[in-house]
Amino acid sequence: MPAKRSETVGSESQHYEIRVRGPVGPTVMEAFPCLTATRDGQDTQLAGSLPDQSALYGVIHELEALGLQLLEIRRSTPSADPVSDQTPRRGSLSPSDRKLLIGSLGVLLAVFALVASNVAANHSPKPHSLPIGIVGTPTVADAAADELSRAAPGAFKVHAYRSLASARTAVLHRSIYGAFQPTPAPVLLEASAASPPVALLLQRTFAKPAGPSGRAPAVHDLVPLPSSDSSGATSFSVILSLILAGLAGTSLVYALTRHCAVAVRVAVIAGIAAGAGLVTALVTNVLVGAYPGHFFAVWGVATLFVLAISLPIAAFQVFFGVAGTAIGWLLFLVIGNPASGGSSAPELLPGFWRTLSQILPPGAAVTSLRDVVYFNGHGSAHALVILAVYAALGAGVALTVHTLRRRAGAATTADQNAEHPASFGTV
Secondary structure, eight states: OOOOSSSSOSOOOEEEEEEEOOOOOOOHTHHHHHHTEEEEEEEEEEEEEEESHHHHHHHHHHHHHOOOOEEEEEEEEOOOHHHHHHHHTTSSOOOOHHHHHHHHHHHHHHHHHHHHHHHHHHHOOOOOEEEEEEESSHHHHHHHHHHHHHHTTEEEEEEEESSSHHHHHHHTTTSSSSSEESSSSOOOEEOOOOOHHHHHHHHHHHSBTTTTTTBBOEEEEESOOOOTTTSHHHHHHHHHHHHHHHHHHHHHHHHHHHHSOHHHHHHHHHHHHHHHHHHHIIIIIIIIIIIIIIIIOOOOOOOHHHHHHHHHHHHHHHHHHHHHHHHHIIIIIIIIHHHHHSOOGGGGGGGHHHHHTTTTTTHHHHHHHHHHSSSTTTOOOOHHHHHHHHHHHHHHHHHHHHHHHHHHHHHHHHHHHHHSSSOOOOO
């Protein structure tokens, strides 16, 4: 039943009390910055001053759009003295100053989190169970593995290969980062495209003369970095850029569609992800030329990555509202980006960051992008599955929870309407 409204309300600011059925959460109250909410039994009373009748009608329209049942609207006199409310005590901060202070502290906290996480993860890269190969007989391989273990305990995970050909295949298939043959002629196989820091580490580790000949090993870079990506930093730069774009995009989509069905939000996010992937492929393959000849592979990985971070954030927003966006920033930017190993390799990160590296989307995206561009997709299967799982779970949880909540809310409202007929005052 619609509330009765008087047509004699003037244009001066008036104080109103608006009663609605059921609780009204903080997220909903963001739509009413001029009102405060107070629980009154099973109902909620919204109170505050509105400048004119059009503002009142705007509040009523927003309540109806949010599906809230309007019970009563009435004008009232504020209980507190307006002069005393508006004049801050000497030595105290005004509400606007407090907001500014809290906002400034929030910025500093974000700076601390970003700097601390990136420095902690990347300030001192060291190998931890780095997979490498030793070529030779079992006796030769065991002797080399024992020597490595004594020199750097826990640094390498050694795989034995009978021939250089089998070790070469393992490097190209991303099973190992490199392989060393001590005898008869020392040879070092590496792939700098997998990780330039690891390639340098292998050269330092095996550069000393070895074998009966006493010669330094011959170094063969099986997958060198091209001149278009000479430092190997393109993949890390792409993923960091997509993290920022994805987080900003989900924030904007939520702000513009928070009163729409979640299915609409998911569809918009999917469209943005496909567009972001296309732009990434155009920049890296056409405009800059860092990854020539890999247009569709880059498009696919970039699209899947944006979905893998954006759709979980959409699910967080269904549960926590605006706070869900902050969870996404923490998980994917503050933690996920430094844990990706994009500037070195996952096996060079400290324990906490190494554990999370390949189970969070940023690390999986860096790995899959390198593998599809430089290794014909070898080694990318696990990383692509991780990205797909995040995207599917995010969309599934967001849609399911939203649907269940709508059904529960509709059932509750129907029961309350049947048990408690609405009574309305006049404006």
